[in-house]
Amino acid sequence: MTPTFESARRVALSRELHARAEKLALATVALHYERVPALAVRYGLAGRERCLEDARYHLSYLQQAVAADSRVLFTSYVQWGRSMLESRGVPVFDLTMNLRCLIEVLERETATQAAVSTVHEALLALAGPIPETPTMLEDGNPHAPLAREYLRLLLSWERRGASQLILEAVAAGAPIRDMYMHVFQPTQYELGRLWQLNEISIAQEHYCTAATQMIMSQLYPQLFAEPKFGRTMIVSCVSGELHELGARMVADLFELDGWDTVYFGANTPTSALLTAINQRQPVLLAISATLTVHLDRVRELINAVRADSHAASTTIMVGGNCFNRDPGLHLRLGADAHSVDASAAVALANMLVEAP
Amino acid sequence: MTPVNAILMCDLAGIVREVVREAPFLDLSRARGQPLVALLDPESTLKACAMLDALRTTGWAADWDLTAKVSDALVAIRVTGVTRDGRSMLIVTAPDHDGPDLDLESEFMDANREHANALRALLREGVGRRRDAASLEHLTRLNNEMAVVQRDLAKKNAELARINAQKDTILAFVAHDLRTPLGAVLGFTKLIHRDPNQLSARQVRFLDSISSMTKFMAEMVTDLLEISALESGKLVLDRKPLELGELIARAIVFNEMVARDKGISIAIERARGPAWVEGDASKLEQVMNNLLSNAIKYSHPGTGVMVMVESDAKHVCVEVRDRGQGIPPTELDHVFEAFRTTSVKATAGEKSTGLGLAIVKRIVEAHQGRIWVESEVGVGTSFRAQFPSCAAPT
Numbered sequence: 001m002t003p004t005f006e007s008a009r010r011v012a013l014s015r016e017l018h019a020r021a022e023k024l025a026l027a028t029v030a031l032h033y034e035r036v037p038a039l040a041v042r043y044g045l046a047g048r049e050r051c052l053e054d055a056r057y058h059l060s061y062l063q064q065a066v067a068a069d070s071r072v073l074f075t076s077y078v079q080w081g082r083s084m085l086e087s088r089g090v091p092v093f094d095l096t097m098n099l100r101c102l103i104e105v106l107e108r109e110t111a112t113q114a115a116v117s118t119v120h121e122a123l124l125a126l127a128g129p130i131p132e133t134p135t136m137l138e139d140g141n142p143h144a145p146l147a148r149e150y151l152r153l154l155l156s157w158e159r160r161g162a163s164q165l166i167l168e169a170v171a172a173g174a175p176i177r178d179m180y181m182h183v184f185q186p187t188q189y190e191l192g193r194l195w196q197l198n199e200i201s202i203a204q205e206h207y208c209t210a211a212t213q214m215i216m217s218q219l220y221p222q223l224f225a226e227p228k229f230g231r232t233m234i235v236s237c238v239s240g241e242l243h244e245l246g247a248r249m250v251a252d253l254f255e256l257d258g259w260d261t262v263y264f265g266a267n268t269p270t271s272a273l274l275t276a277i278n279q280r281q282p283v284l285l286a287i288s289a290t291l292t293v294h295l296d297r298v299r300e301l302i303n304a305v306r307a308d309s310h311a312a313s314t315t316i317m318v319g320g321n322c323f324n325r326d327p328g329l330h331l332r333l334g335a336d337a338h339s340v341d342a343s344a345a346v347a348l349a350n351m352l353v354e355a356p
Numbered sequence: 357m358t359p360v361n362a363i364l365m366c367d368l369a370g371i372v373r374e375v376v377r378e379a380p381f382l383d384l385s386r387a388r389g390q391p392l393v394a395l396l397d398p399e400s401t402l403k404a405c406a407m408l409d410a411l412r413t414t415g416w417a418a419d420w421d422l423t424a425k426v427s428d429a430l431v432a433i434r435v436t437g438v439t440r441d442g443r444s445m446l447i448v449t450a451p452d453h454d455g456p457d458l459d460l461e462s463e464f465m466d467a468n469r470e471h472a473n474a475l476r477a478l479l480r481e482g483v484g485r486r487r488d489a490a491s492l493e494h495l496t497r498l499n500n501e502m503a504v505v506q507r508d509l510a511k512k513n514a515e516l517a518r519i520n521a522q523k524d525t526i527l528a529f530v531a532h533d534l535r536t537p538l539g540a541v542l543g544f545t546k547l548i549h550r551d552p553n554q555l556s557a558r559q560v561r562f563l564d565s566i567s568s569m570t571k572f573m574a575e576m577v578t579d580l581l582e583i584s585a586l587e588s589g590k591l592v593l594d595r596k597p598l599e600l601g602e603l604i605a606r607a608i609v610f611n612e613m614v615a616r617d618k619g620i621s622i623a624i625e626r627a628r629g630p631a632w633v634e635g636d637a638s639k640l641e642q643v644m645n646n647l648l649s650n651a652i653k654y655s656h657p658g659t660g661v662m663v664m665v666e667s668d669a670k671h672v673c674v675e676v677r678d679r680g681q682g683i684p685p686t687e688l689d690h691v692f693e694a695f696r697t698t699s700v701k702a703t704a705g706e707k708s709t710g711l712g713l714a715i716v717k718r719i720v721e722a723h724q725g726r727i728w729v730e731s732e733v734g735v736g737t738s739f740r741a742q743f744p745s746c747a748a749p750t
Binding site: 041043044046088089202203206209210213217220221223224225242244248251255261263264265266267 | 402403406409413414418419420421492493495496497499500501503504506507508510511513514515517
């Protein structure tokens, strides 16, 4: 798909925001401190530095939302930020004031309405109730007790116990696919939720994720022993993305379904990916991005594939948290399909491949 | 020199409840029971309140620069603290002397009290949070990269196992299909030999060559089939108690004629009592035949091959020792690997398939035994196989 005039204009606007981000962030913080002098007393110099850090974050999310024509991305970021700050004792007023200052600075310093209206919409949403983030470990999950016990062990820093729990369940006949979809996935979502609510530390979250990566690799001898039927697909994270577990789950579930998979982590240069596509001729390329700030890289990757004459016709599917928030986003980025999770990705891919 | 810093315990209202440690740059003699702000310059009051607020709401506060009042003089101080169970612990440093980096670990070494212990971990977590976040990100990237490599390896391993299984299937298939025509070649060679028409001496020589080469090929096919069956785990043993001395004596008789042709003698030294093992007779005979024929192959004419059988309550050990050329030490580790031949040449130019000892090792191990080799170039080689012994049948 060639970029339309409108999308090219948005990308250009987003680049302009990116180029001027530091200046805009400084101006926003200066205005914020001018409006609320008590901030200086309350948070000191270190607080001002943190305020600047936050303003930079706001601008990088805003820039992506503008480029992707997706206000909902910025709104959901702001709502997430609000719940995170509130759970850490920072009043929501600080956030709304900061966004109001950002609007003023954008109106003063830039000639665009798109960025301003995106922030306005997020401010409106902040005035409403915070959407609840429900736990994924409740009823409806056929392995809920197992998943809860798994999470309990991980949060108690007992990765060996957690590993034993899963290996024993699989030995007793539980399908590996179920462990992925009903234990690992809801556990990861729950960890994100607990972190957002300030109930676990970031170190704990990293530990649990690393433990799940290890436990997944213990299932590999069984996973890779599944018979193959000759379809190849490539999974890639965009560069810089720290959250790679979801992409790995996608690759593994395709492998379990009989596909031959090639998995690239977040460290793969685009040229290496294009070479692999040319050599392996995959039916499908799956690209994963969790954080909205990486959307630029997804777009660049898709454009690079589309510009390569041998790779251009590869079906591209995208996945990850930011795509789940905006159902039309993948089409605007030039992808062919989007799936909400690993299991859906396999089903959708089989349907696409078998379609006449 | 590390400057001594003050440590205070406060309650949630900011009242100093205890002076854990005094510091030379502060006067804390009357601090106990006083609000913290009373120790400070009034200019710092608002800021101190903000810090106490942060301690109450977020549980920690790091590097707050305040001004203390000592007699009539003003002293710059830097305060770091944590809160747990309604008590805040504050470390007060003099930033001018201490520099920006406060080593909290060593700071708490002296304040080794129960409540200090409880707070120590929390403080470390709070103050180090920013530093830790960067380290954690590095660690996560590293871990992710390792996970990618691990997945690649696991996938390649699975592919290798698949290819290996495929190789065994092909091997067994090819070997099986070669066996039949080789049998026919051997049969026809025999028929020509028996033909009443007189053959020339040259023709007889050619026929003998065809016959010996075909026999070697047939032997190779048998070994290939055997090793592929062993590799794919298809070896089924028919194990019964058997006396190993008897079995070895039979194997010696079987090999004696070839040995005599080369001028080599074979002697056996049997254990005092019977040596019972639970084994598959035909497979163990194959082991003994292989070890003996190897010993004969690499022995010089006029020398002897010695076979010894020893047994104790747990094991039966068989040794086949020759006084041949010996195997160089660098090659000794590989003699039991399939398709590995040594640089040592058979003394009468006999051929080797390179599979015999690999088969022997697998058969011995399938009997829960072990086999090893000792050798010295110019002196000779000794193969020893050890099996678990069993009771004599009643």
